[in-house]
Amino acid sequence: MEYNFRQIEKKWQDHWKASGAYRVSNESNRPKYYVLDMFPYPSGAGLHVGHPLGYIASDIFSRFKRLKGFNVLHPMGYDAFGLPAEQYAIEHGIHPAVSTERNINNFRKQLDNIGFSYDWHREVRTSDEKYYKWTQWIFLQLFNSFFSRLTNKAESIALLVADFEMNGNSVHACPGDASVHFSAAEWKTFSEKQQQDILMLYRLAYCGYGEVNWCEALGTVLANDEVVNGVSERGGYPVVKKKLRQWYLRITEYADRLLEGLQTIEFSEAMTEMQTNWIGKSYGAEIDFNIVSRQTPDVNPESSGVRDQSTANSRLTVYTTRPDTIFGVDFMVIAPEHGLIEGITTEEQRNEVETYIAYVKSRSDRERQAEKKISGCFTGSYAVNPFDGRQIPIWISEYVLAGYGTGAIMGVPCGDERDHKFARHFNIPITNIIGEHYNGEDANPTKDATLSNSGFLDGTVMREAIGIVISKLEEMGIGKRKVNYKMRDAAFSRQRYWGEPFPIQWKKGIAVPLPETELPLVLPVVESYSAGPEGEGPLANIPEWVARELETNTMPGYAGSSWYFIRYMDPHNDKSFCDRKVSDYWNQVDLYIGGTEHAVGHLLYSRMWTKALYDLGHIGFDEPFRKLLNQGMIQGSSRFIYKVSPTIESVEKNPTFPHILISKSLVELYESNSPEVVSQVENAVTLALLSLPPNVKILSQKHKIIPLHVDVNIVDGFELDIKECRKWRNGEYANAIFICEDGVNTPLSAGGEGSGVRFICGAETEKMSKSKFNTVNPDDLVHKFGADTFRMYEMFLGPVEQSKPWDTKGIE
RNA sequence: GCCCUGGUGGUGGAAUUGGUAGACACGCAGGACUUAAAAUCCUGUUCGCCGCAACGCGAGUGCGGGUUCAAUUCCCGCCUGGGGCACCA
Numbered sequence: 001m002e003y004n005f006r007q008i009e010k011k012w013q014d015h016w017k018a019s020g021a022y023r024v025s026n027e028s029n030r031p032k033y034y035v036l037d038m039f040p041y042p043s044g045a046g047l048h049v050g051h052p053l054g055y056i057a058s059d060i061f062s063r064f065k066r067l068k069g070f071n072v073l074h075p076m077g078y079d080a081f082g083l084p085a086e087q088y089a090i091e092h093g094i095h096p097a098v099s100t101e102r103n104i105n106n107f108r109k110q111l112d113n114i115g116f117s118y119d120w121h122r123e124v125r126t127s128d129e130k131y132y133k134w135t136q137w138i139f140l141q142l143f144n145s146f147f148s149r150l151t152n153k154a155e156s157i158a159l160l161v162a163d164f165e166m167n168g169n170s171v172h173a174c175p176g177d178a179s180v181h182f183s184a185a186e187w188k189t190f191s192e193k194q195q196q197d198i199l200m201l202y203r204l205a206y207c208g209y210g211e212v213n214w215c216e217a218l219g220t221v222l223a224n225d226e227v228v229n230g231v232s233e234r235g236g237y238p239v240v241k242k243k244l245r246q247w248y249l250r251i252t253e254y255a256d257r258l259l260e261g262l263q264t265i266e267f268s269e270a271m272t273e274m275q276t277n278w279i280g281k282s283y284g285a286e287i288d289f290n291i292v293s294r295q296t297p298d299v300n301p302e303s304s305g306v307r308d309q310s311t312a313n314s315r316l317t318v319y320t321t322r323p324d325t326i327f328g329v330d331f332m333v334i335a336p337e338h339g340l341i342e343g344i345t346t347e348e349q350r351n352e353v354e355t356y357i358a359y360v361k362s363r364s365d366r367e368r369q370a371e372k373k374i375s376g377c378f379t380g381s382y383a384v385n386p387f388d389g390r391q392i393p394i395w396i397s398e399y400v401l402a403g404y405g406t407g408a409i410m411g412v413p414c415g416d417e418r419d420h421k422f423a424r425h426f427n428i429p430i431t432n433i434i435g436e437h438y439n440g441e442d443a444n445p446t447k448d449a450t451l452s453n454s455g456f457l458d459g460t461v462m463r464e465a466i467g468i469v470i471s472k473l474e475e476m477g478i479g480k481r482k483v484n485y486k487m488r489d490a491a492f493s494r495q496r497y498w499g500e501p502f503p504i505q506w507k508k509g510i511a512v513p514l515p516e517t518e519l520p521l522v523l524p525v526v527e528s529y530s531a532g533p534e535g536e537g538p539l540a541n542i543p544e545w546v547a548r549e550l551e552t553n554t555m556p557g558y559a560g561s562s563w564y565f566i567r568y569m570d571p572h573n574d575k576s577f578c579d580r581k582v583s584d585y586w587n588q589v590d591l592y593i594g595g596t597e598h599a600v601g602h603l604l605y606s607r608m609w610t611k612a613l614y615d616l617g618h619i620g621f622d623e624p625f626r627k628l629l630n631q632g633m634i635q636g637s638s639r640f641i642y643k644v645s646p647t648i649e650s651v652e653k654n655p656t657f658p659h660i661l662i663s664k665s666l667v668e669l670y671e672s673n674s675p676e677v678v679s680q681v682e683n684a685v686t687l688a689l690l691s692l693p694p695n696v697k698i699l700s701q702k703h704k705i706i707p708l709h710v711d712v713n714i715v716d717g718f719e720l721d722i723k724e725c726r727k728w729r730n731g732e733y734a735n736a737i738f739i740c741e742d743g744v745n746t747p748l749s750a751g752g753e754g755s756g757v758r759f760i761c762g763a764e765t766e767k768m769s770k771s772k773f774n775t776v777n778p779d780d781l782v783h784k785f786g787a788d789t790f791r792m793y794e795m796f797l798g799p800v801e802q803s804k805p806w807d808t809k810g811i812e
Numbered sequence: 813g814c815c816c817u818g819g820u821g822g823u824g825g826a827a828u829u830g831g832u833a834g835a836c837a838c839g840c841a842g843g844a845c846u847u848a849a850a851a852u853c854c855u856g857u858u859c860g861c862c863g864c865a866a867c868g869c870g871a872g873u874g875c876g877g878g879u880u881c882a883a884u885u886c887c888c889g890c891c892u893g894g895g896g897c898a899c900c901a
Contacts, residue, residue, distance in 0.1 A: 803894055
């Protein structure tokens with residue numbers, strides 16, 4: 001008897017729907033269990049077979065837990081704000097809400113095909129104003145809070161103000177600017193604006209200035225993604241850095257708690273390590289060096305530290321984790337954006353420095369770090385080693401980033417690989433302070449060497465010298481112990497349209513939160529999606545918006561996704577983001593399934609938001625995800641056809657030369673000049689020429705072979721379906737000549753079908769993407785084999801955590 | 813460049829306190845059954861070589877070294893696929 005899966009699956013899916021089989025209640029005597037998928041961004045391309053892998057795994061697990069007697073929360077929704085929808089709007093003039101809605105409907109249809117047991121009654125969409133009302137509300141919680149280093153948690157900004165009135169900021173040092181100090185009396189004399197500016201330096205969500213990728217030609221701010229090799233991806237226009245007002249989350253204040261929290265949750269070791277590295281806590285010292293603009297020949301080691309010359313009051317502060325190597329410093333490197341450059345560049349060097357900075361300006365941080373070629377430029381000034389008076393040249397180089405530490409490092413070539421390469425490249429003499437541990441060829445970052453050439457540290461093991469040097473620096477008042485984090489505060493605004501508006505009004509330069517009763521602040525309809533004046537977002541083009549002095553930035557994509565797992569618990573509540581009783585019942589997500597690509601974005605931000613909401617008493621748990629499982633990526637298995645591409649000369653422009661395609665194994669034979677294959681190719685070229693005007697000539701004897709992606713869906717295993725290929729891409733290959741394993745397949749127009757049918761494609765494993773024609777649509781597979789077969793097959797592809805290539809053939 | 817992760821037959825994958833590499837399964841090939849096919853069953857299947865024959869010979873876990881009686885497993889140096897690197901989500 002035939003198993004009619006289409007009929008059977010439809011029957012049961014309809015039944016589930018009609019009976020509300022997967023509706024789950026917040027009231028239950030059964031123990032709870034919360035299984036969550038990372039909700040998708042509803043892209044226009046729809047789902048491919050890679051997306052459901054994690055969904056299938058979590059669905060199976062949810063069903064299992066239900067059968068085991070748990071009350072299982074297993075919801076789904078859409079991360080619906082984002083750049084692609086806005087891009088689409090710019091190009092096609094379709095409102096993002098419209099295209100997003102359409103995409104969501106398509107996603108839903110695809111998901112339903114697979115037979116998931118989601119409680120769709122709880123669906124959330126981040127772009128829904130009923131949802132983002134609460135995103136805005138949480139933003140205001142963050143805005144109205146600061147992180148108390150005394151209690152190690154977020155507290156109300158009102159408490160801070162009360163404390164300022166009593167103690168100035170002696171109790172709560174300023175996290176935004178360590179140089180800010182004031183007494184209670186001074187606080188009271190500050191104007192409203194001054195007070196607010198100070199409070200801004202404390203708020204967990206705050207406004208400051210930051211650099212963005214600005215493209216003058218497109219008149220818009222670009223994402224790093226949209227910048228390729230220093231020019232815009234669209235159009236190839238130049239991109240420069242521009243300073244704009246930006247909102248930030250003060251996530252750095254949570255650095256330690258984010259680190260500690262990792263111990264209490266089950267993330268994979270790799271994930272834990274990634275987050276740990278991202279936070280990048282390091283212990284070291286900040287050291288001040290005096291600067292002199294000219295090298296003095298006779299240096300008296302005892303007095304030079306104080307014998308400053310013309311530029312006596314300028315100092316260079318570096319951050320180092322290795323103060324023990326201070327006698328090995330042979331040069332300083334400062335970031336090209338460093339504030340000192342203007343003041344310390346000598347006349348002779350000015351031209352060179354300006355040229356160099358101009359070169360660096362267009363490059364992204366990543367390009368700067370990835371650059372293999374060493375670049376840099378001397379400022380003409382010197383820093384003075386406080387211990388031996390040695391004068392150390394100060395260089396500028398792109399490998400030092402302004403955003404980390406102090407934007408300046410001390411170069412110790414014998415102990416650091418990058419410094420070593422730098423010194424070699426610019427012929428800077430290298431001081432060896434680690435004796436035989438340095439071989440003169442490669443830097444050695446050891447901490448176990450006994451120091452030499454190191455003044456008072458000679459004979460000390462490096463590991464121990466670290467503390468000694470710091471104490472000495474502190475004693476001399478020219479340095480201090482410093483804990484540093486690689487993590488920076490999270491940029492929280494975008495100069496874009498399709499995101500949550502900030503519930504903030506600007507009154508006389510002061511950010512004033514909208515009252516809760518005015519939430520949600522609804523995203524208005526705009527005429528144009530292009531940027532406003534001065535690089536502001538599209539909202540700046542709306543007169544009423546500007547007249548109300550509303551913030552024109554919008555929130556980034558991760559705003560809505562930082563708390564969606566809480567909203568699923570109580571999705572229709574219009575009194576609160578989530579009833580406390582309900583969140584106490586469901587508590588943490590017990591199992592969260594999603595990709596590692598969110599390791600340092602979403603998975604950090606949502607942890608921070610959870611901690612802040614916990615601190616402020618809105619929820620009862622401070623880690624959102626008890627256990628995280630990272631599903632592997634399903635890679636695409638691309639197929640290639642090989643195009644024979646002769647060099648053509650013609651008086652006509654762009655003659656349409658019929659494609660000549662050659663089977664995989666024949667490619668090698670052709671390239672090794674197998675006479676049989678060469679003559680086959682020549683015959684094909686001759687045949688192709690017949691269809692062209694007579695003035696077309698073939699120039700070279702040997703033709704280029706170009707591999708081209710072909711749609712995997714018209715390939716069975718490795719064998720191309722030639723008939724389908726002729727129809728593919730609106731008939732681009734309709735007249736192609738296929739040189740097959742078993743003969744030549746010619747188009748009807750050239751005298752009927754030839755004999756060849758076996759055309760073998762090349763294969764490669766790549767990321768699954770539309771442009772590579774290697775995506776496989778789950779709908780097709782479900783239609784052909786049924787949802788159960790499809791689900792089972794995805795699970796049998798290999799361990800969920802592992803990446804593996806898709807192979808449609810295997811399903812049979 | 814930096815961080816994370818993977819690389820074992822045609823395919824998914826077994827095997828690690830270092831002890832017979834390739835279990836199991838898919839695929840493929842041959843055979844049985846059938847008029848024929850599908851399904852099912854049987855046999856073979858890492859590669860190469862020798863042979864009338866096998867409990868025959870050799871190589872083999874990305875590449876190159878090393879440690880060891882013994883290495884997929886440990887160490888060093890590389891190559892390579894995938895993910896991330898702060899405005900894609």
